[in-house]
Amino acid sequence: MMLANLLLAAALASPVPDVTARAKVLMRAGVASQPQARTLFEQAAGQGSGPAAYYLGLMFKNGMGGSQDSGAALRWLELAAQRGVxxxxxxxxxxxxxxxxxxxxxxxxxxxxxxxxxxxxxxxxxxxxxxxxxxxxxxxxxxxxxxxxxxxxxxxxxx
Structure with a gap:
C-alpha cells in the first residue's frame, strides 16, 4: 500500500504527466480512485490513445470505477484493437x-x-x-x- 501511495504521489506530481500513465496508477490505487481513472482514460482515448481505450474497456468489462457495461467494454476494446493494441x-x-x-x-x-x-x-x-x-x-x-x-x-x- 505504501508503494502504491508513492507511485500515486509521483504520478500526480509529475510536471507534465502522461494522462494514461497517471490513470493507470489511479486505477491500481484502489476503488476510491477508479472513477477518476475512468475519466482520465476516457479523455486520453478520445484524443486517440489506444492504450487508454484498452484500459477503459477493461474498466467497463470489470465494473471498475463505475458500473459494469459489456457493450461499452466491447466498444472501447475494439477501438483499442483498431489502434493496434x-x-x-x-x-x-x-x-x-x-x-x-x-x-x-x-x-x-x-x-x-x-x-x-x-x-x-x-x-x-x-x-x-x-x-x-x-x-x-x-x-x-x-x-x-x-x-x-x-x-x-x-x-x-x-x-
Missing part, C-alpha cells in the same frame, strides 16, 4: 467468439500477426480442434504452439 485484439476475439465468429477470427489473427503469445496459443488450440472457422490442422496447430512458446520469451511491455 494486441491485448485488446485478443480480448475482443474472445468477447465475440460466440456471437460473431468471423470478427472474432479477424481479431485473433490480427493479434497473432503482432505475435501476442496468448493469441498464438489460442489459435493453436482452435486449429487442433477445428474451431472458430479454422480448418483442423495438427501441423498448423504445432507451428502456432511453437510461435507462442517463442513469443512468451519476448513479451512486449504492457500498453
Amino acid at each position: 494486441a491485448p485488446a485484439m485478443f480480448i475482443v476475439a474472445n468477447l465475440l467468439q460466440d456471437s460473431d465468429e468471423a470478427r472474432a477470427r479477424y481479431w485473433l489473427d490480427a493479434a497473432c500477426d503482432l505475435e501476442y503469445p496468448e493469441a498464438l496459443q489460442q489459435k493453436s488450440v482452435a486449429l487442433a480442434e477445428g474451431r472458430m472457422g479454422y480448418a483442423h490442422s495438427e501441423e498448423q496447430s504445432f507451428l502456432y504452439l511453437k510461435m507462442a512458446t517463442h513469443a512468451m520469451g519476448h513479451r512486449p511491455p504492457e500498453p
Whole structure:
C-alpha cells in the first residue's frame, strides 16, 4: 500500500504527466480512485490513445470505477484493437467468439500477426480442434504452439 501511495504521489506530481500513465496508477490505487481513472482514460482515448481505450474497456468489462457495461467494454476494446493494441485484439476475439465468429477470427489473427503469445496459443488450440472457422490442422496447430512458446520469451511491455 505504501508503494502504491508513492507511485500515486509521483504520478500526480509529475510536471507534465502522461494522462494514461497517471490513470493507470489511479486505477491500481484502489476503488476510491477508479472513477477518476475512468475519466482520465476516457479523455486520453478520445484524443486517440489506444492504450487508454484498452484500459477503459477493461474498466467497463470489470465494473471498475463505475458500473459494469459489456457493450461499452466491447466498444472501447475494439477501438483499442483498431489502434493496434494486441491485448485488446485478443480480448475482443474472445468477447465475440460466440456471437460473431468471423470478427472474432479477424481479431485473433490480427493479434497473432503482432505475435501476442496468448493469441498464438489460442489459435493453436482452435486449429487442433477445428474451431472458430479454422480448418483442423495438427501441423498448423504445432507451428502456432511453437510461435507462442517463442513469443512468451519476448513479451512486449504492457500498453
